[in-house]
Amino acid sequence: MVRKTGKHKAQIGHEMMLIAQIGDYEMAEVILDLGFDANVLPKQTWERMGRPMLQWSPIHLKMVNQEKIIHMGRLNGVIVDIEGANGMADFEVIEIIDDDNPYTALLGIDWAVDMNGVINLKKRTMSFERKSLWVVVPLDPVEGARYIEPVRDYEESDDELDQIYKIAA
Numbered sequence: 001m002v003r004k005t006g007k008h009k010a011q012i013g014h015e016m017m018l019i020a021q022i023g024d025y026e027m028a029e030v031i032l033d034l035g036f037d038a039n040v041l042p043k044q045t046w047e048r049m050g051r052p053m054l055q056w057s058p059i060h061l062k063m064v065n066q067e068k069i070i071h072m073g074r075l076n077g078v079i080v081d082i083e084g085a086n087g088m089a090d091f092e093v094i095e096i097i098d099d100d101n102p103y104t105a106l107l108g109i110d111w112a113v114d115m116n117g118v119i120n121l122k123k124r125t126m127s128f129e130r131k132s133l134w135v136v137v138p139l140d141p142v143e144g145a146r147y148i149e150p151v152r153d154y155e156e157s158d159d160e161l162d163q164i165y166k167i168a169a
Contacts, residue, residue: 017103018137021081022089025049027104032126034119035064036108041075043095045104054093061092070095080111083148085128085135087115 018030027045038059046052054073061071072093080089089111116129124143128135134149 018082018107020105020107021079022105023049023052023078029104031103031106032112033106034109034112036106037110038108039089039091039111040106040108041091041093042103042105043072043093046072046075046093057092059092061094069097080107080115082128082137083135084133085115087111089114 017028018032019026019028020030021027022030022041025048038061040061041049046054052075055076057071057074059071059074061069072095075091075093077088078091079086089107091105112126118127118129119125119139120127124139126137126139128137136147136149138144
């Protein structure tokens with residue numbers, strides 16, 4: 001699902017997928033695949049975005065499930081926003097031949113690293129830190145909705161650490 005939006009409206013379904021604002025478009029069913037090196041937009045999503053200009057890309061992609069794909073080019077410098085945690089990403093635009101209902105976008109490991117993504121397997125969450133926010137997303141959205149919490153003030157945490165050192169000395 002892709003729709004034009006001015007503000008990000010968070011709604012979580014029961015799929016294991018993110019909802020993100022990519023460029024000016026809110027997109028559901030965005031897959032976060034940390035085993036994939038590139039960020040991908042299927043041709044259908046690119047067309048719904050108004051067919052923005054693509055650049056040549058030297059990358060060759062192969063899908064794990066061996067579905068046939070046609071690489072169309074790269075969409076550079078697109079803003080990806082999840083509840084205020086945002087960053088820039090380049091997307092490889094591909095045509096998926098064998099799938100009638102592909103995902104709206106796929107975000108790979110490079111995007112997660114650029115977003116300072118932290119996976120906590122014990123709590124089964126992934127957190128993104130941006131400026132003064134932590135956006136916390138369950139690894140399985142069935143386990144609850146994502147939420148936002150402020151990042152602790154570093155000056156405050158430094159004072160707490162100094163107190164610990166004084167007690168230990």
